[in-house]
Amino acid sequence: MEKKMIALGFEGSANKIGVGVVTLDGTILSNPRHTYITPPGQGFLPRETAQHHLQHVLPLVKSALKEAQITSDDIDCLCYTKGPGMGAPLQVSAIVVRVLSLLWKKPIVAVNHCVAHIEMGRIVTGAVDPVVLYVSGGNTQVIAYSEGRYRIFGETIDIAVGNCLDRFARVLTLSNDPSPGYNIEQLAKKGEKFIDLPYVVKGMDVSFSGILSYIEATAEEKLKNNECSPADLCYSLQETLFAMLVEITERAMAHCDSKDVLIVGGVGCNERLQEMMRVMCSERGGRLFATDDRYCIDNGAMIAYTGLLAYAHGSTTPLEESTFTQRFRTDEVHAIWREEQESGDSSGLADVGK
Template identity: 90%
Template sequence: MSKRMIAIGFEGSANKIGVGVVTLDGTILSNPRHTYITPPGHGFLPRETAHHHLEHVLPLVKSALTTAGITPDDIDCLCYTKGPGMGAPLQVSAVVVRVLSQLWKKPIVGVNHCVAHIEMGRIVTGAVDPVVLYVSGGNTQVIAYSEGRYRIFGETIDIAVGNCLDRFARVLTLSNDPSPGYNIEQLAKKGEKFIDLPYAVKGMDVSFSGILSFVETTAEEKLKSNECTPADLCYSLQETLFAMLVEITERAMAHCDAKDVLIVGGVGCNERLQEMMRIMCSERGGRLYSTDDRYCIDNGAMIAYTGLLAYAHGLSTPLEESTFTQRFRTDEVHAVWREKESINNNANS
């Protein structure tokens, strides 16, 4: 009986620090994380976020190993988020992995954060070859796999959809616990009046900064005069943003002749976005694949699993190249494991 391959993964690209232990078949042995939560009305700054990650990373490593019931000797490789993300928080994972690699004598695998979301979504939901909508605080992309890479068909040309929601939550001084986007979602359920907001779709690209400016101004004017409620504004903002996302996803599906959609990233937890996308998919004879906050939200398991896929196909990152970058495009990654998967599928068909 051959030994199962195990990886430990470190995710710290934004306000969450996570450590996950995963096997090659996608079994998650442990996946603890800790979120840096700021006071209402405030975002999170790189330096303070990095200090938070430094404080919590080693307890998380101990917790991950204990819960998984393994020791460092059982680990085949150490995986970390190479990018994209915020510089200072990314640095924490990179440094920790370098140190542990030398202490434990284990190889390193640098992982693209976006690709990790996709692979985690695929293994958890069973989606084979869907069009992917990746929506988070820092990213908004419509993606499909083709010839060894995840190709970006459309994306935001300014701010990400999660950033738009987070910044509006600050205007309303909503709590950041558990997340501003979640609290907007709950408030939106109470909205009764729809307020027209700008709708900015350009082909398969979207723009959110103008909508944010408009709704901020509208909030300042209409809330004072009691023309609407904060719930109305949250409802209107969600409906507009998500309609845009459904439109560009459907356009990509038509382009790729695909029927299924996988939603990944933190905003992918939103039940209203899932509902709107599910309706569109069913009208096209397809299916929506989505997950809950255990896998949508940044976590160490997604880094461990994607890194282990790469490692199992002969890829690793030399110590001197185990750096991080705030900009790391989804389509820069050669997804060699998908090529092998395609060959196997063709052989079996």
């Protein structure tokens, strides 16, 4: 019986540190993670977040190996998030993967965080060639694959949609446990009154910073005068932001002649966003693919799987190049595994995720 290729992956680009063990067919053997949660009204700073990751990364490695029932000898490659993300937290994974590479004599594969979200979404849902809406605390992009790369059709020109939601959660001093966006979503379900907010779509791009400033000022005035509730504000903010995202996604679908949409990234867990996108897709005769919080929120398995795809096609990262960067665009990555799937010469890999 042929041995399955196995990768160990590290994700630590923001406030979550995750370690995952995955095989090439997408089987997730283990995927533990730990989240740095700050007090209500506060965000997470790079230095404190990095200290959190340092504290938890080695226990997570032990936990991941134990749950997967493997040892270091069974691992074919070590994968880590090169970027994009916050510098200090990214550095933790980069250092750990270098040390383990030298200790265990295993090759390294640097992974783009955004591409990892997409590949994890594809393997988990079975989506083959969808238009991708990538929405998280640090990124907002509409993406589609073409000729070896994931092309960005539209994106935020300032802050990410998740950052907008998180920062408004701070204004309302909502809890950061399990996440500010989740708590906004729950509060929004109780909203009854819709408050008009700026709607900012510029071609294929969106802008959220002006909406945030507007709703912050509105909240201060209207909550003081009891003209609306925090639930009304959360409801209005979600409806406005998500309508903008549905619009640019639909336009990308028309351009690419695609009927399927895959939502990835932390905000992709939001059930209201999924509902709005599902209605749009069904009206176009298409399907929506989405995952739950196990896979849409940052995790080590998505890094392990994407790195293993690259490794299986001969791609590794020399030790001296195993650096990290806060800016690493989705379309900079040569997705060699997709090229081979498209051509049909994939040595069985074309069936991955179907």
